[in-house]
Amino acid sequence: MSKSVDEENTSARYPTATTVADFRANVAAVRARIDAAADRAGRDAASVRLLPVSKTVPTERLRIAIDSGLRLLGENKVQEAVRKHRETEDLDVSWAIIGHLQTNKARDVAAFAHEFQALDRLRVAEALDRRLQAAGRGLDVFVQVNTSAEDSKFGMPPAELSGFLKALPVYSSLRVRGLMTLAILTPDETRVRACFRVLRELRDRAKADDPDLIGDGELSMGMSGDYEIAVEEGATCVRVGQAIFGARALPDSYYWPEG
Numbered sequence: 001m002s003k004s005v006d007e008e009n010t011s012a013r014y015p016t017a018t019t020v021a022d023f024r025a026n027v028a029a030v031r032a033r034i035d036a037a038a039d040r041a042g043r044d045a046a047s048v049r050l051l052p053v054s055k056t057v058p059t060e061r062l063r064i065a066i067d068s069g070l071r072l073l074g075e076n077k078v079q080e081a082v083r084k085h086r087e088t089e090d091l092d093v094s095w096a097i098i099g100h101l102q103t104n105k106a107r108d109v110a111a112f113a114h115e116f117q118a119l120d121r122l123r124v125a126e127a128l129d130r131r132l133q134a135a136g137r138g139l140d141v142f143v144q145v146n147t148s149a150e151d152s153k154f155g156m157p158p159a160e161l162s163g164f165l166k167a168l169p170v171y172s173s174l175r176v177r178g179l180m181t182l183a184i185l186t187p188d189e190t191r192v193r194a195c196f197r198v199l200r201e202l203r204d205r206a207k208a209d210d211p212d213l214i215g216d217g218e219l220s221m222g223m224s225g226d227y228e229i230a231v232e233e234g235a236t237c238v239r240v241g242q243a244i245f246g247a248r249a250l251p252d253s254y255y256w257p258e259g
């Protein structure tokens, strides 16, 4: 089967990093773009964290990335993260789970994750808290909001956020740090930017309502294709995979099934 034009463009744009020097150069290039975007928006670049996303990258290449200095890696699927965690236990690296979680995988996440960025249901909060309490651990969490309405089935509708935040404090092992979103997948910058704005406005409103319920009010938004726009709109964490590791073989629709 021949590749689509989109796939060809993606692999040309994001060559595969295979050496420590490749990873250092890619991270430096992304960092420079983050800093420039922060500058344009009159923001402090130091307030933006870069979370490298390593999904689908095989462990041999992960070890090189970790060698280059990466200490926190994002994974979208729990099973893959569990395996990679086990295969790199000799190294100094932590894991952020950034994808949809089913309650039957809560135990795995509670056992090793450093943060969880896709909290969108109380049943998941309850399952995580139960496992975390048993393990004597805490977990940083971001509440995922669906800012593109009809375009994704993950994340809660904006109208439900306020009630959700009010219900979270009983799960005392969860430390709420802020909100997370995936913008709509489209080349139309205006629509992408609108998603990021929705998240920022929700954060501002939540902070005004009750600042104790939203931690530092962080905004995790922006990926390889749109992180500069996200930083301009207030992101404090950008989740970047392909621009650091190289193009993925599978299309985005594999990770984010459309509603």
Ligand SMILES: *Cc1c(COP(=O)(O)O)cnc(C)c1O
Binding pocket: 053, 055, 076, 098, 099, 182, 222, 223, 224, 225, 239, 240, 241, 242, 243, 255
């Ligand atoms: C894969 C993924 C990213 C990173 O996407 P890239 O295109 O590789 O930068 C960000 N956020 C989530 C939730 C992801 O699953």
